[in-house]
Amino acid sequence: xxxxxxxxxYNAVVGLDDGRRVAMHYRRGKGLxxxxxxxxxxxxxxxxxxYGTKTEACQGIHLRAFGGTVAAxxxxxxYCSDGEPPMESVAAVAAGNLRSxxxxxRRSFDGWERVSAGEDGTEITFRRGSSTLVWRRxxxxxx
Numbered sequence: 001x002x003x004x005x006x007x008x009x010y011n012a013v014v015g016l017d018d019g020r021r022v023a024m025h026y027r028r029g030k031g032l033x034x035x036x037x038x039x040x041x042x043x044x045x046x047x048x049x050x051y052g053t054k055t056e057a058c059q060g061i062h063l064r065a066f067g068g069t070v071a072a073x074x075x076x077x078x079y080c081s082d083g084e085p086p087m088e089s090v091a092a093v094a095a096g097n098l099r100s101x102x103x104x105x106r107r108s109f110d111g112w113e114r115v116s117a118g119e120d121g122t123e124i125t126f127r128r129g130s131s132t133l134v135w136r137r138x139x140x141x142x143x
Contacts (some may be wrong), residue, residue: 014063014070022070022098024050026057032074032090036098050101051090058086059111066117069095069137071124075111085110091126093135104133104141 010026019039027033031052035044051074058080062073071093075086089109094101104126112126112133122137134142 010057010061012061012063012072014065016065016070017067020098022063022065022094024061024063024072024074026061026074028056029054031076032061032072032092034072034094034101050092051103051105053088055088056080062115064115064117066124067121069093069117069121069124070098071115071117071126071135072101073112073115073126091115091133091135091141093124093141095121095137102135102140104135106133 013021013023015021020037022034022036023044024032024034030049032050033047034050035047037044053076055076055078058075058077064071074090076088077084077086080086087108089106089111091104091112092101110128113128115124115126117124124135126133
């Protein structure tokens with residue numbers, strides 16, 4: 001992986017039940033990148049941009065695995081380092097081979113606080129207060 005150390009809130013790694021891993025990291029002035037490994041013997045894929053932005057990262061990157069499905073939360077904003085709330089809130093989900101990510105962008109939103117899944121990982125729910133966003137494997141994000 002292209003970044004050193006641990007404990008950086010803008011670098012996140014999660015393991016799946018089958019041994020695969022997913023990593024995301026923020027590159028200043030570029031956006032949110034994803035990589036994944038194929039398991040025990042496999043190396044990492046090349047970093048791939050899944051959300052481009054020139055704004056600052058806010059509140060860290062959060063990854064959760066639910067079976068073979070991975071959910072991500074990442075927030076961005078112009079003045080986050082000054083304590084301003086995010087202006088771009090990204091919810092992302094990948095399932096199966098992890099090669100494609102469904103992405104939902106909310107502007108002028110304080111960011112998703114938590115993510116949960118149905119028992120088999122085919123339905124993912126992002127929440128903040130009374131706001132919810134649902135992703136289904138059969139149809140992507142709700143409108």
